[in-house]
Structures are given as structure tokens and as C-alpha cells.
Amino acid sequence: MIQIDYRDKRPIYEQIVERIQQLIVNGVMSPNEKIPSVRNLAIDLSINPNTIQKAYQELERLGFIYTVKGKGNFVSEESSWKKATAKEYMGSLKEVLISLNALGVNKEDVLIEVQNIMKGDAAS
Amino acid sequence: MIQIDYRDKRPIYEQIVERIQQLIVNGVMSPNEKIPSVRNLAIDLSINPNTIQKAYQELERLGFIYTVKGKGNFVSEESSWKKATAKEYMGSLKEVLISLNALGVNKEDVLIEVQNIMKGDAAS
Amino acid sequence: MIQIDYRDKRPIYEQIVERIQQLIVNGVMSPNEKIPSVRNLAIDLSINPNTIQKAYQELERLGFIYTVKGKGNFVSEESSWKKATAKEYMGSLKEVLISLNALGVNKEDVLIEVQNIMKGDAAS
Amino acid sequence: MIQIDYRDKRPIYEQIVERIQQLIVNGVMSPNEKIPSVRNLAIDLSINPNTIQKAYQELERLGFIYTVKGKGNFVSEESSWKKATAKEYMGSLKEVLISLNALGVNKEDVLIEVQNIMKGDAAS
């Protein structure tokens, strides 16, 4: 479920943060579902528990998970992250579009991509 | 023309790379135009020449500039970077769209953003 | 009467201590009134009796309740905690005021807050 | 300048965060002033550098300092933290006042404390 790419320049903990974010955002993990314990995931990935710990604390800070000491870490309600995350991604979209525009990419090609990926146009 | 933000988390050389990339992509600098010498830019920005050197090496690796020993550094022809760069950004676009879709963002909102930014639909 | 927030960073027993303190200070529970037995409260809140036990021990240490073996736990006379608690809060008040002063907060704003909250000016 | 209290229940890194916050808020350290390097402070306090590192990262997250890799850590401009910090302290003030009120503390005593500490009533 989580793969570490040691050739990636980004730190391991950041890769874990991003991966779990994806799993939550894409609905693979549901609110209040327990995520792997620090120790278990550390063993799974053959990584030091401290590194997992750092990733989990960052995820909590971002509002994607919440921690119950002695119990484990759990996925937060959508309300804690949905709005902020969508806003963030819209910002990224804007940046990418500006660059694509400067590169002279055809608007049609972009529109096709949007139609292909965003099949559902139902709001949440 | 180039501004360094020391509070930015990214290394200085990376900021320079990105900035010059922008200048080239947006046409501010034209193919075969000479870019500032390592020494001059270092003095201008009051930073270590090694840092500029590293930035220029990266830009050369990416195909945005080429070096002529004893002459200086020059902007490459569009052909050496346009295609690869556009492909890269299209990849980013795809990732962002997938996430926006998962977040339940309305397709209409994305299309509006595309129409707003990509005013020109002329191909390269 | 007592609500546990598992997402709270503070340990459960501390939440219970604070909550019961509030109930006593605000007069909801009167001196010599019996408080729920360890066992009953544990069942009510669906938590481990050890946790309740720890909370009650802390409350006893602070002078808010006293234990009668074989009978249960009871709210102490005001004399055992009122003075110490007030002193403690006056210390906190001082610290906060110093910081607010350093931050350049207007004295008037603070005075307004005091007038708003401390409606009764009857001494104990 | 910074003292660690090992009897304090709070983690060391949190004590450091609070202490440096105080130094900044109270104007002992000025914007853009360099704070001790991670290694130096670690040696000074006879503490592991990782612990200092954690404290500094938290301070950066809170907007009190900014980091320049390879250079050190520096105090942020007041604008990054003044408003939020003042708001936070006003919240603490409110809580304390409510408790003092419930304890039957005389309003006059509180007003005296305010007058004593907040000598300057000049706004920022």
C-alpha cells in the first residue's frame, strides 16, 4: 500500500505523508478508520519508527489523522481537510496551467485531459 | 530580474534555476542570447559563485542553456526543452486533476480556470 | 455530566480531573456530596476503572475530594481548596497580563474583558 | 538565557519553545536577529541536538523564527506572530477570568493586578 522510493530526493517521511494523504483523499481509507501503528508500519517498510512517527505527526498537524495515545492513529472526518486541500490543489492547477500556456500547449489538449479524468461532475 | 528569497525552504540554486527557466519559457530571454556570467550574477545577487555554477549546470542538464568555453552561457533553441517540459507539466496536470476529482471538485470550476488562464489556443 | 474527548491531547484522567474540578468550583456539586463510585463512573464512561482511580487520587491530592474507605468519595469543604486554587489562578492571570502587555495590547481592552466576565464583585 | 527544568512534566523541546517565544514576544530578541545554532544550544544545555532541532522546527511552524539552511535560524518579523499570539493570550485571559469569577475572587483584586502590570496603555 505504501512504497518508499529511495532514489527520490524527498525525505522518506514526506513520501509517507503524501502517500497516506492520497489514500485518504481518494477515499481508500475512511474517516475513523485505524491506520497502521507506528511500529507495524516501521517493520513493514523496514524503516525506523522515528521516521514513521514524524510522518504521522505531520499528518495530524495537517488535519488528516488524529491520534489517541495508547490506542493508535485514525483518519479524521472529511471536514478537517477537504476544503483546505481542494483549495491547495486549485492553486497547483493554476500554476501548471500558466506554465502550459506559456509553453504554447494547445488549449484543446488540456480540455481533453480534464474531460477524460473528471468524468463525474457531481459536487460533494 | 532574479530575486532570492532566503526564507524559502528550497535551496538558492534551485530558485535560480526555476527563475531562469521561467524567463526562457516566457520568452523574456531568446534562443542564443547570452545569459549573465557566473561571476557577474554572483556579484549581483551577493551570493557564492559556486551556487550560480550549480544552477547553470542544472539548467544545462535540463537543456535550457548551453555553455561555450571561454565565451559564456547561452539560451538553447526551443527544440531542446519545449517538448520535454510540456510533457512534464502535462503529467503534473494529470495528477492534480485526479486529486481534484477525488475531492469532488466540480468539473465546471476546473473548466472555468482553464478558460481563464489559457486564453491563447494557438499551437506552438 | 462528564464527557471524554478521545482526540484531546491530554490524558483521559486529566480531563476527568478538570471536569470534576469545574463542577465543584462552580457549585454544581456541594461539600460532602457523594461523587460517583470508581466502578460506576468507569461503566458510565466505558473506560478502565484504573483511569478513574487515577483521576480521583489526583483530586484527593488537590484537596477537592476526600475518601472514606468502604463508603466512597465525597466533595471536600471549600476551605480545603478555595484559597490554593484562587492563588494558582491569580498566578496564571499575572503571567498572561505580562505577555499581553509586552505584545502592546491596549489596557482598555483587557479592562473591558474583566468587566464583562467578572460581573459579581462579591467577596467570598 | 534558557533553563531546562527536568522536574517539569512537559517535554524539554516544549520548554525551549516556550522560553524562546517569551524572549521574542518580550522583545529581548529582535526581528532578523540570529538565534543560537542547533549544535551550540545543544552543547550549552547539555542536550541532544535532535531535541533542539524539534523545538526550532516547532517555532518555525508557529511563525516565530525562520530558517536559512547553511546559515542558521533567525527571529521573524513581528507581523508573522503578533496578531495570532495576542489573540491566543486574550483567550487564555478569558478562561482564567471565568475561573476566578467562579471562585468568588473580588473583581477589585483583579483590576488592581491589571493596573499594576499593564502600566503602558499605548497600543502597538
Added chain:
DNA sequence: GTGGTCTAGACCACC
């Protein structure tokens, strides 16, 4: 068993 903190020691990127 769970997360939270800390130490000791190491390597890396950056400047």
C-alpha cells in the same frame, strides 16, 4: 501494545 520523547551518533545538502 500504543504513541511521545530523548539520546548518541551518523550522513547529506547547502553555502
Added chain:
DNA sequence: GTGGTCTAGACCACG
């Protein structure tokens, strides 16, 4: 020299 990351191993509070 500076901060950033990571490992290995330890102890603690909590439930």
C-alpha cells in the same frame, strides 16, 4: 559550520 534527515535503541505515560 549550518540545518535536515535517518538509524538504533531506550524509557515513559497511557489504557
